[in-house]
Amino acid sequence: MGAAPGPEGAGSLRKDSKVAVAKEQAVGAGRRQVTMKGLYFQQSSTNEEITFVFQERENLPATEDYYVKLQVKACALSQINTKLLAEMKMEKDFFPVGREVAGIVLDVGSKVSFFQPDDEVVGILPLDSEDPGLCEVVRVHEHYLVHKPEKVTWAEAAGTIRDGVQAYTALHYLSHLSPGKSVLIMDGASALGTIAIQLAHHRGARVISTACSLEDKQYLERLRPSLARVIDLSNGKAHVAESCLEETGGLGVDIVLDAGVRLYSKDDEPAVKLQPLPHKHDIITLLGVGGHWVTTEENLQLDPPDSHCLFLKGATVAFLNDEVWNLSNVQQGKYLSTYLKRCDGEVISWCF
Numbered sequence: 060m061g062a063a064p065g066p067e068g069a070g071s072l073r074k075d076s077k078v079a080v081a082k083e084q085a086v087g088a089g090r091r092q093v094t095m096k097g098l099y100f101q102q103s104s105t106n107e108e109i110t111f112v113f114q115e116r117e118n119l120p121a122t123e124d125y126y127v128k129l130q131v132k133a134c135a136l137s138q139i140n141t142k143l144l145a146e147m148k149m150e151k152d153f154f155p156v157g158r159e160v161a162g163i164v165l166d167v168g169s170k171v172s173f174f175q176p177d178d179e180v181v182g183i184l185p186l187d188s189e190d191p192g193l194c195e196v197v198r199v200h201e202h203y204l205v206h207k208p209e210k211v212t213w214a215e216a217a218g219t220i221r222d223g224v225q226a227y228t229a230l231h232y233l234s235h236l237s238p239g240k241s242v243l244i245m246d247g248a249s250a251l252g253t254i255a256i257q258l259a260h261h262r263g264a265r266v267i268s269t270a271c272s273l274e275d276k277q278y279l280e281r282l283r284p285s286l287a288r289v290i291d292l293s294n295g296k297a298h299v300a301e302s303c304l305e306e307t308g309g310l311g312v313d314i315v316l317d318a319g320v321r322l323y324s325k326d327d328e329p330a331v332k333l334q335p336l337p338h339k340h341d342i343i344t345l346l347g348v349g350g351h352w353v354t355t356e357e358n359l360q361l362d363p364p365d366s367h368c369l370f371l372k373g374a375t376v377a378f379l380n381d382e383v384w385n386l387s388n389v390q391q392g393k394y395l396s397t398y399l400k401r402c403d404g405e406v407i408s409w410c411f
Contacts, residue, residue, distance in 0.1 A: 097194035099153040100139060109139075114153065116194065125201050127174055128166040133213035134192035135159035137221055143382065144186065157192030158184040160199075161207055161216040171201050179207040181216040183224070186382065219254060225381040226255040226316075230262070233377040234314045234351035238263030241307055243299075243345065245337070246318035247286070248275035255316055260284050264314075267306055269299065271335050292335035299337045303345040311347030311372075316379075320356050343368050350374045 096113045122128045134157040144154070161181040164174050174180060182204035184190065190197040207216050230236040242259045246252045247268030256279075259266045269290045270276035279289045290302045303312050321338045343365055346352055352369075354376060361369075361376070369376065 097191040098156040099191060100156055101153050109141075111156065112153070116190075122166040122168050122198065124168045124170045126168045126198055127164055127171060127180075127201050127204060129160065129162045129180065129197050129199060129204070130165050131160050131192060131194060131197060132162040133160070133217040135217040135221065136193075140382070155184075155188055155191030157194075158188065159217045159220050160184060160192040160197065161213045161220075162197075165196065167201075173201050174204065174206075179209075180204045181207045181211075181220055183220060219250075221381065222250040223254050225379065226251055226258055228381075228383075229316050229353045229377075229379050230255060230258055230314070233353050233379065234316075236262050236264055236314060239265070240313040241265045241267065241287075241347070242314045242316070243303055243312045244268045244316050246271055246275075247289075248278050249318065252316075252318065256282065256286070267303060267312065269335075269337075292337075295335070298341070300341040300345040307347065311345050311350060313347055313350050315342055315346060315350070315352045317342060317352070317354050317356065320354065320359070322356075322358070322360055339365065343374075346372060346374050348372050348374070352376045353379050355379050 097116050099112055099114050101110045101112060136157055137159060139154065139156070159181075160183075162179075164176050164178040164180060166176060167174055182199065184192055184197065184199055185203060188197075188199065190199070207213075230242075236242065236259060240262075242264045244252050244255045244259065244266060245268070247256050248270060252268065256266055256268060265287050267288045267290065268279055268286055269292050270279055272293045273291070276289055276291045276293070279286060288302065288306050290297050290299055292299070304310075317337070319336050320342060321336045339359065339361070342352055342354075346369075350372065352374065355378075357378065357380075359376070359378070
């Protein structure tokens with residue numbers, strides 16, 4: 060048997076114990092103070108040049124109330140609307156990049172009711188978010204997230220959530236799509252157009268679309284279910300209004316989702332906007348009685364004759380602002396949840 064430690068040995072043990080505790084506390088503090096890099100953009104004073112920079116961020120604050128701490132698995136890059144940020148008085152020296160995120164819940168606040176740790180979620184960060192989506196971990200209010208369908212991958216969820224919400228807003232909330240309706244979807248090969256086509260087919264609509272190039276035309280012709288007609292605008296010979304009236308027997312289409320319109324004649328149109336877009340008069344002409352025109356043209360100008368024609372048809376014009384649900388507290392979460400329930404592979408076979 061060994062002898063009991065003397066006073067000097069006991070002091071040494073106490074000293075070693077304190078050192079061990081100090082080391083453990085230091086390791087714990089180091090874990091809590093881990094820094095992460097996030098991507099931000101900085102706009103020059105002339106608003107002409109944008110610089111992207113990585114900034115180190117300290118660990119996120121403790122998750123509380125309605126906030127969720129999310130480990131980002133995928134983040135989509137979408138265009139940064141600097142004009143909208145200026146109008147909303149949200150300009151900053153550095154603005155976070157990446158808002159459509161998908162990931163795993165790490166921690167939830169005490170008042171969170173929809174999520175728990177290890178849930179797989181997807182959402183869109185708000186315009187005033189301090190955290191960039193291009194980061195390892197973000198902190199976000201639960202109303203900006205929904206559960207990710209099991210059969211949808213991380214990249215698919217983050218990559219389609221914005222355009223999907225926009226398409227669903229246009230067809231469901233703004234134009235009240237129903238079976239048997241005829242729909243014209245401009246630039247159907249775009250991300251928004253492709254999802255809108257699939258949603259319209261899912262609701263039993265008859266879909267017409269336009270193509271801006273031969274490649275887009277071939278892509279649209281391969282989609283299943285097949286489109287009623289693909290109008291090729293790349294050669295400048297096809298007329299949208301005539302093609303739609305011919306396809307509908309002169310009745311016009313019930314719903315139009317544009318991808319921008321020409322407001323002036325080709326001679327008066329700015330050079331930067333010269334692309335295969337229909338004139339606003341063409342849209343009004345091909346619109347049927349009681350039709351809905353959903354436009355993405357924020358500067359649309361309607362002259363009195365245009366308004367009178369729409370009045371005679373009993374038609375409506377709605378503006379599609381993809382940030383409107385995000386800017387309204389009343390709409391938080393509603394659009395995301397409704398759209399993603401239709402993203403499951405058992406309901407819609409997405410074409411990517």
